[in-house]
Amino acid sequence: MLGSRVTCERVLIYSYRISGLHVSSELELPVAIPEAPQAKAADVVIRRGPVPMALDGATARGPNWEMAGEIFLLRVPRLARFQIAAGRDIVVEIEPGVTDRDAAGFVLGSVFGILLHQRGALVLHGAAVAKDGRAVAICGASGEGKSTLAAALCRDGCAFVTDDICVVGLDANRRPIVLPDGRQLKLWKQSIDRLDLAQRRGEAVRESFEKYFIEPSDALGQASPLAAIYVLRGARPPFQAGIKHLALADAVRALDYEAYRPVLRSKIGKKPEMLTHAAAMLGHVKMFLLVRPRGFEHLDETVAAVRAHWDALDR
Amino acid sequence: MTAPARIVWLASFPKSGNTWFRIFLANLAAGEKGPADINNLDERGGSASSRSEFEEATLLDSDLMSHDEIDELRPRVYETIAGDTIDQRWMKVHDAYTLTCAGDPLFGRNLPCAAVYLARDPRDVAESLSYHLNTTVDDAIKFMNTEDAALCSGRKGPGPQLRQKLKGWSGHVTSWLDQANVPVHLVRYEDLIAEPVASFGAALRFAGLRATTEEIERAVRYADFAEMQRQEKEKGFAERLSRTAPFFRAGRPGDWRETLTAEQSITIERHHGTVMARLGYRLEL
Numbered sequence: 175m176l177g178s179r180v181t182c183e184r185v186l187i188y189s190y191r192i193s194g195l196h197v198s199s200e201l202e203l204p205v206a207i208p209e210a211p212q213a214k215a216a217d218v219v220i221r222r223g224p225v226p227m228a229l230d231g232a233t234a235r236g237p238n239w240e241m242a243g244e245i246f247l248l249r250v251p252r253l254a255r256f257q258i259a260a261g262r263d264i265v266v267e268i269e270p271g272v273t274d275r276d277a278a279g280f281v282l283g284s285v286f287g288i289l290l291h292q293r294g295a296l297v298l299h300g301a302a303v304a305k306d307g308r309a310v311a312i313c314g315a316s317g318e319g320k321s322t323l324a325a326a327l328c329r330d331g332c333a334f335v336t337d338d339i340c341v342v343g344l345d346a347n348r349r350p351i352v353l354p355d356g357r358q359l360k361l362w363k364q365s366i367d368r369l370d371l372a373q374r375r376g377e378a379v380r381e382s383f384e385k386y387f388i389e390p391s392d393a394l395g396q397a398s399p400l401a402a403i404y405v406l407r408g409a410r411p412p413f414q415a416g417i418k419h420l421a422l423a424d425a426v427r428a429l430d431y432e433a434y435r436p437v438l439r440s441k442i443g444k445k446p447e448m449l450t451h452a453a454a455m456l457g458h459v460k461m462f463l464l465v466r467p468r469g470f471e472h473l474d475e476t477v478a479a480v481r482a483h484w485d486a487l488d489r
Numbered sequence: 490m491t492a493p494a495r496i497v498w499l500a501s502f503p504k505s506g507n508t509w510f511r512i513f514l515a516n517l518a519a520g521e522k523g524p525a526d527i528n529n530l531d532e533r534g535g536s537a538s539s540r541s542e543f544e545e546a547t548l549l550d551s552d553l554m555s556h557d558e559i560d561e562l563r564p565r566v567y568e569t570i571a572g573d574t575i576d577q578r579w580m581k582v583h584d585a586y587t588l589t590c591a592g593d594p595l596f597g598r599n600l601p602c603a604a605v606y607l608a609r610d611p612r613d614v615a616e617s618l619s620y621h622l623n624t625t626v627d628d629a630i631k632f633m634n635t636e637d638a639a640l641c642s643g644r645k646g647p648g649p650q651l652r653q654k655l656k657g658w659s660g661h662v663t664s665w666l667d668q669a670n671v672p673v674h675l676v677r678y679e680d681l682i683a684e685p686v687a688s689f690g691a692a693l694r695f696a697g698l699r700a701t702t703e704e705i706e707r708a709v710r711y712a713d714f715a716e717m718q719r720q721e722k723e724k725g726f727a728e729r730l731s732r733t734a735p736f737f738r739a740g741r742p743g744d745w746r747e748t749l750t751a752e753q754s755i756t757i758e759r760h761h762g763t764v765m766a767r768l769g770y771r772l773e774l
Contacts, residue, residue, distance in 0.1 A: 237565030238547050250549060251561045251591070276553075283550045315541040316551065317649045338550070360552070385552055411528045411725035435548050 187211070192218070192282070193290060193341040194353035194397060201266055203278050204377065205358045205387050218262055218289065220281065225255040225267040234441045241441060246288050253277060256285045261292035276380050282357050287339055287434045294447040296342045296455065297434040298403070301359070302335040302352045303327045309352040309398040310484055311340050312464070313432035314406035319466065322365045323406065325388060326477045329369060334359060334390035335398065339434055342400060342455055350455040351397040358387040368470040400455075402487055404464040404480065405432055415467045417483050425461040426452065460487070493697030494603035495574045496567065498537065498596060498671065500582040501607035502633075502661045503640070504617040506678040507581055508728065508736070510607060512717060513689055514579055516708035517700060524711035527720045528727045534579040537567070537596075538641070538651045546570070556642065556652040560589045563651075564597040571600045577698060579605075583640060585656040586664040586671075594670050605692045606665045609678035610770045611658045611761050612745035612754050620734040626753060633658040634760045659764040677768065679742040685709045714740065 190197040190206040198216035229247050232240040238249045244260040254277040257265040268277045290297050300313035301324035312320045328334050339355040363384040376387035405428050409415045433439050466476040501507045515525035546566045587595050619629035632638050640653040655661050674695040680688045690705050717737040729736040758774045
């Protein structure tokens with residue numbers, strides 16, 4: 175899928191809509207939602223250029239990242255370096271011999287995760303699907319089965335909203351909405367086979383990797399009201415399968431824990447804004463702990479349980 | 490050692506007493522409030538191969554990275570952890586001590602770290618490993634004899650653990666005992682069984698962790714097999730891989746005499762005799 179593009183001084187410019195933002199990019203971002211070039215300035219500009227190995231005056235750093243004021247530097251050894259500034263400008267330097275596509279996955283994931291925090295957004299680590307105009311988010315750490323459950327719910331008639339990065343915004347009435355991150359669902363081959371989705375299998379997330387993009391049968395390109403957040407865990411002692419409501423104190427803690435890369439929240443998140451935001455959200459949205467029985471053979475059971483639970487939620 | 494280590498690598502080949510040691514530590518921390526819950530150990534130290542800790546620290550999506558690319562960043566992750574740790578963190582490790590593609594030691598260079606290395610008679614490991622991996626004893630032995638064997642090396646599905654290169658049983662032992670970057674204290678599983686208070690106590694002293702004999706004795710009591718088996722039977726155990734075989738099995742030194750065939754024990758001794766002798770395991774070849 176190609177973004178709409180215009181040639182400008184012999185550089186191709188692609189336009190995308192990502193997490194509710196208008197994005198103008200010199201780098202092609204396969205599987206992002208393309209849009210017509212906008213007359214007004216883009217919210218986010220991605221360009222190629224030199225990115226330093228380190229930042230002067232860094233105030234916080236991690237194993238492969240540094241932060242100095244509004245500038246964030248992210249390094250992926252042997253692949254690329256990214257500089258993200260003020261929630262608006264992204265500079266990408268790709269190592270020789272690395273394809274744009276291999277770098278694009280990091281732009282749509284970690285780099286946007288950082289940028290969204292710079293913009294003060296509430297970002298959950300989770301997938302979201304929608305049915306009858308309402309969305310539910312499914313949060314959880316890598317490997318807990320969010321994407322597989324989202325895919326199974328889509329097979330069961332839900333529309334796909336987002337995978338991995340789930341931005342919760344507020345609409346004009348300050349009611350929570352979910353914004354699509356502009357990516358397709360990613361699934362390991364094993365899940366694709368078990369869900370019988372071979373026909374929808376798109377490109378590999380990286381060359382020679384056995385994880386693939388899945389073309390959704392029905393995808394929502396715009397924001398939808400958020401009805402509930404499920405925190406997903408595989409059943410293992412002491413967790414037993416079932417769905418349990420999280421009381422406010424637990425929900426606040428879970429929101430912190432289920433944030434996309436919590437360290438970003440503590441280092442660059444705009445705390446007062448995020449707290450107000452979280453409070454407004456929890457006034458409208460209930461959170462639940464969803465413990466699924468382990469094993470693909472139980473997936474349909476989990477889908478049925480979530481659908482029934484979701485239908486029973488107050489409108 | 491001058492200053493107590495920030496990270497203590499609790500390193501071992503799989504099925505060599507690592508979980509038992511962590512349960513002992515959890516009980517030491519629980520004190521009079523023990524016995525500690527066997528399903529609530531990770532908060533205390535975690536595992537060096539945790540995928541989610543890697544992702545939280547690097548901000549990266551590990552599914553987009555090869556095993557070698559991930560390994561290249563792991564020394565940087567441990568540097569960050571060592572810098573952030575205020576007390577002392579005991580981290581479970583099954584990786585052999587190796588170098589990354591960039592030539593860095595996987596567990597970092599010049600960090601305030603120490604290692605407690607747990608070794609167990611490979612003839613006893615073989616049977617235990619076969620239960621754990623749900624395979625035959627012969628296949629478990631093959632796994633132990635294979636230099637490039639690794640845990641979680643597949644790229645077919647998601648998993649909570651990063652790839653862990655093991656280098657075979659002998660390669661694992663020598664990789665840790667013969668490296669020069671991290672001070673290492675050897676503990677034999679058999680000595681933990683025979684003299685738990687003295688053996689656990691020596692490891693704690695090595696790491697600079699202070700505990701009284703009374704505290705050690707109580708933690709040993711709470712961490713005994715009967716207690717672990719009781720908890721597993723009642724509530725299950727989160728780290729168990731097999732659907733049928735319990736994780737905590739009796740584990741008596743020398744069980745292999747009853748469970749291995751002569752051919753199996755000979756195969757192990759042929760492959761690992763040199764290192765076995767070095768650790769004081771008597772060869773019967």
